[in-house]
Amino acid sequence: MKNYIQPGDTLTLPAPYAVASGDGALVGTVFGVATGAYANGEDGEFKTTGVFDLKKKASQAWTVGAAIYWDNTNKEATTTTTDNTKIGVAVLAVGSGAGETIGRVRLNGSF
Numbered sequence: 523m524k525n526y527i528q529p530g531d532t533l534t535l536p537a538p539y540a541v542a543s544g545d546g547a548l549v550g551t552v553f554g555v556a557t558g559a560y561a562n563g564e565d566g567e568f569k570t571t572g573v574f575d576l577k578k579k580a581s582q583a584w585t586v587g588a589a590i591y592w593d594n595t596n597k598e599a600t601t602t603t604t605d606n607t608k609i610g611v612a613v614l615a616v617g618s619g620a621g622e623t624i625g626r627v628r629l630n631g632s633f
Contacts, residue, residue: 533554533567534567537560537566541556544556548592552632553570553607554568555572569629572629573626574629576625576627577623578598578599578600580622580623586613587612588601589601591606594606599627610628613626614626
C-alpha cells in the first residue's frame, strides 16, 4: 500500500521536557515511554504500545484491568481521571503503600 508509513508503536517526537530512558512523556495527547535520554525539545523515540513499569501515585492501590491515566503535572501514572490523559490499563495489582511507587501498565497507544 502506497500510503503506509510504519506500525506506529515507536514514534519520533519532540521531548516535552527532559526525560530519561523509561520515563513516560505526554506530547500533546500522545503518550509514550522514552527509549533514551532526551533534552527538552529534542527529537527522541517513544514507545506508544507495550507493557511498562511506570512511576505511579504512591497512595493508590491498582487492580488488574483498572484504567490508567497520566498525571502530567506530577509525571506519574494514576487512576484519577480528572485533568489527566488516559494511557492504558493496569496489568498487575499493586498496593497503596508509600513504598509502592511502580505500576505495570499496558499502553493502548493514543486514544
